[in-house]
Structures are given as C-alpha cells and as structure tokens.
Amino acid sequence: MLTEEQVLKALEPVKDPHLNKTLLEIGSVKEVKIKEKLVSLKLAIAQPGTAEQMQLQQEVVNAVKNAGAESVGLRFEKLAEEEIAKHGGAAEEEGEKSLLDNKRTTFIAVTSGKGGVGKSTVSVNLATSLARQGKKVGIIDADIYGFSVPDMMGIEERPKVVGQRIYPVTRFDVQVISMGFFVEDNSPIIWRGPMLGKMLNNFFNEVEWDDLDYLILDLPPGTGDVALDIHSMLPQSKEIVVTTPHATAAFVAARAGAMALKTEHEILGVVENMAYFESKLTGEKEFVFGKGGGPKLAEELQTEILAQIPLGQPEIDEENFAPSVYDVEHPIGKIYMDMAEKVIQSTEK
Numbered sequence: 104m105l106t107e108e109q110v111l112k113a114l115e116p117v118k119d120p121h122l123n124k125t126l127l128e129i130g131s132v133k134e135v136k137i138k139e140k141l142v143s144l145k146l147a148i149a150q151p152g153t154a155e156q157m158q159l160q161q162e163v164v165n166a167v168k169n170a171g172a173e174s175v176g177l178r179f180e181k182l183a184e185e186e187i188a189k190h191g192g193a194a195e196e197e198g199e200k201s202l203l204d205n206k207r208t209t210f211i212a213v214t215s216g217k218g219g220v221g222k223s224t225v226s227v228n229l230a231t232s233l234a235r236q237g238k239k240v241g242i243i244d245a246d247i248y249g250f251s252v253p254d255m256m257g258i259e260e261r262p263k264v265v266g267q268r269i270y271p272v273t274r275f276d277v278q279v280i281s282m283g284f285f286v287e288d289n290s291p292i293i294w295r296g297p298m299l300g301k302m303l304n305n306f307f308n309e310v311e312w313d314d315l316d317y318l319i320l321d322l323p324p325g326t327g328d329v330a331l332d333i334h335s336m337l338p339q340s341k342e343i344v345v346t347t348p349h350a351t352a353a354f355v356a357a358r359a360g361a362m363a364l365k366t367e368h369e370i371l372g373v374v375e376n377m378a379y380f381e382s383k384l385t386g387e388k389e390f391v392f393g394k395g396g397g398p399k400l401a402e403e404l405q406t407e408i409l410a411q412i413p414l415g416q417p418e419i420d421e422e423n424f425a426p427s428v429y430d431v432e433h434p435i436g437k438i439y440m441d442m443a444e445k446v447i448q449s450t451e452k
C-alpha cells in the first residue's frame with residue numbers, strides 16, 4: 104500500500120506557483136489520508152481558487168498518481184498570511200478589471216429546483232443559439248455537482264493557462280469555461296461555498312473573455328447555501344428557471360425562482376423541458392411527464408414561458424460530435440432559436 108512518505112516524496116518537486124517554493128518547504132501539506140489506492144490531501148497555498156490552483160491541481164494529481172494512487176482527492180485552503188509573507192509572497196492584488204464591471208455583458212443564470220431537469224442542456228443550447236444569431240457568447244459551467252458542459256458540447260481540449268490568464272475554449276462560436284476543465288477524471292475536488300464563490304469570481308477576473316454580449320451561467324441545482332451564495336455574488340444577473348411539466352418539479356423550481364427574486368434578479372422566463380413527446384407518425388403529443396408545470400410556475404413567478412421543449416435527442420454528427428447540441432434545422436434547434444430571439448428582445452430593450 105502507498106505510504107504517506109511515498110506521497111510526500113512524490114510531492115517533493117511540486118511548487119506553489121505563487122511563491123515559487125516547493126509545497127513541502129512552505130508547509131503546504133496539512134493532511135494526507137490514504138485508503139487503499141485513494142489518496143486525499145489538504146493543501147494550503149498562497150492563492151487558492153485561482154488559475155494558479157488549477158495548474159497546481161493537475162501537477163499534484165499527476166505526481167501522486169505516478170506514485171501509484173488511482174484517485175486523488177484535493178482540498179485547498181489559504182496559507183496563513185504570515186507564512187505567505189515569510190516566503191516572499193505579495194499581498195493579494197485587488198481591484199483588477201472584472202467582467203462584472205463590463206456594462207456590455209448581460210449575465211443570465213440558468214437555474215432549477217432539482218437536478219436532472221435539463222438545466223445544462225438548456226444552458227448549452229441557449230448559448231449556441233444566441234451565438235447563431237450573431238451574439239458574442241460565453242458560458243460558465245459552475246454546476247459543481249457535475250460539470251457536463253464540455254462533454255455535452257463535445258469539447259476535448261483544455262483551456263490554455265498563461266501566467267494568471269485563462270483562455271476559454273471556443274466551440275460553436277461559444278467561449279466555454281468549466282470547472283470540470285481543471286479537475287482530473289474521478290478526482291473529486293471538494294468545493295465549499297466560499298471557495299466556489301472565489302473560483303467563480305476568478306472566472307470573471309482571470310478569464311480572457313472576448314467582448315461578451317451574453318454570459319450564460321449553468322448553476323448548481325437547488326436552493327441551498329451554495330446556490331444562494333452564487334446568486335448573491337451576481338448582483339445584476341438575470342435568470343431563467345428550468346422545470347419539467349411535473350407538478351412536483353415545478354413546485355421545487357418555484358423555490359429557486361423565489362430565491363432569484365430575493366436576490367433581486369430579474370426572471371426572464373421559464374423553460375418547460377421534456378414538455379411532451381410528439382409522435383413522428385401522427386404528430387400527436389403525449390404528455391409523458393405530466394402537464395401544466397411550466398405555465399403554472401410562470402404564473403407564480405409572474406413571468407412568461409420562454410420555451411416548451413419536447414423530448415428528443417440531437418442527430419448524431421460524427422464529424423462535429425456534440426451529443427447535446429441541437430442542429431439549427433432540428434425541430435428542437437428551432438425552438439431554441441425562437442427562445443434566443445425572445446431573450447435578445449427582452450434584454451435589449
């Protein structure tokens with residue numbers, strides 16, 4: 104079995120990128136837990152939650168895997184200020200330009216009461232459809248419970264990290280950043296509310312977004328602390344609430360909507376996903392997951408229905424593989440184009 108000594112040995116060459124000193128030198132390793140081939144580490148670093156952490160994450164995971172671990176779990180915390188000063192680190196720079204200050208960009212958070220209702224699918228297709236209408240669009244995949252945007256869009260590359268700057272990956276003319284880009288397969292990174300907020304903030308500050316008209320945020324589902332933290336971080340965001348037609352889903356989504364209102368976010372509308380199944384032969388609609396949840400939710404939140412999206416999968420395009428992006432000619436692709444148009448109209452008033 105892997106020992107603590109072996110893990111520490113493997114970490115010997117790894118440096119804190121901010122201080123340019125090894126993790127061992129600065130006393131970064133606060134905890135090592137080994138269970139069979141599963142290693143979890145708690146590391147204190149000078150600038151957690153930044154592009155630097157992301158670079159470091161990869162390095163640490165690779166080093167520990169080379170030593171024989173199968174999975175590496177990481178937790179980061181901030182190194183004590185006196186330690187940072189002792190090792191020659193400067194105080195954190197504040198007041199950089201942030202995307203949040205860019206008046207040109209409209210932020211749209213996509214939320215849902217519960218998981219699995221199609222929030223990520225809606226985020227990705229709204230982003231693509233806005234781009235198809237000539238808008239400059241970015242998407243942040245902040246759904247910490249499952250970063251699905253890269254897979255859904257068929258993205259295999261990783262963003263470039265140059266010094267403190269992160270360059271998003273562009274796919275279907277959409278600039279994409281996912282926390283999943285920085286997490287090794289099956290290596291869980293534990294996100295606590297404040298750290299997640301910090302990471303998100305860094306995505307606003309450190310990513311080289313190209314002049315965005317819209318930034319779509321795929322948020323974690325739910326109405327808990329994490330979601331609330333994020334909602335309150337985005338003072339000027341607008342929101343889209345996704346639900347299925349089922350009464351229970353709509354009921355839970357209403358709570359997400361209520362949270363949006365509490366944080367004074369304008370709700371652009373409701374998307375009822377998996378609204379029905381339409382027979383190709385007869386054109387008849389079957390309401391597989393119930394009926395009425397979307398309109399009821401819209402009424403409750405005093406907003407409109409932006410789209411009712413039927414069940415259906417995108418056509419598979421081997422050459423341009425993206426399992427969840429509907430083609431512009433696909434019936435559902437057309438519904439998303441109409442939705443994007445509505446969004447443009449209501450945000451460009």
Ligand SMILES: Nc1ncnc2c1ncn2[C@@H]1O[C@H](COP(=O)(O)OP(=O)(O)OP(=O)(O)O)[C@@H](O)[C@H]1O
Pocket residue numbers: 215217218219220221222223224225246249251323324376377412413414415416427
């Ligand atoms: N209209 C639709 N028709 C058929 N399948 C759909 C539809 N919308 C979404 N799906 C499928 O449902 C599953 C869940 O969708 P998605 O991941 O977008 O949901 P989510 O709300 O973001 O979930 P989570 O919060 O767990 O990430 C996916 O497999 C997706 O492909």
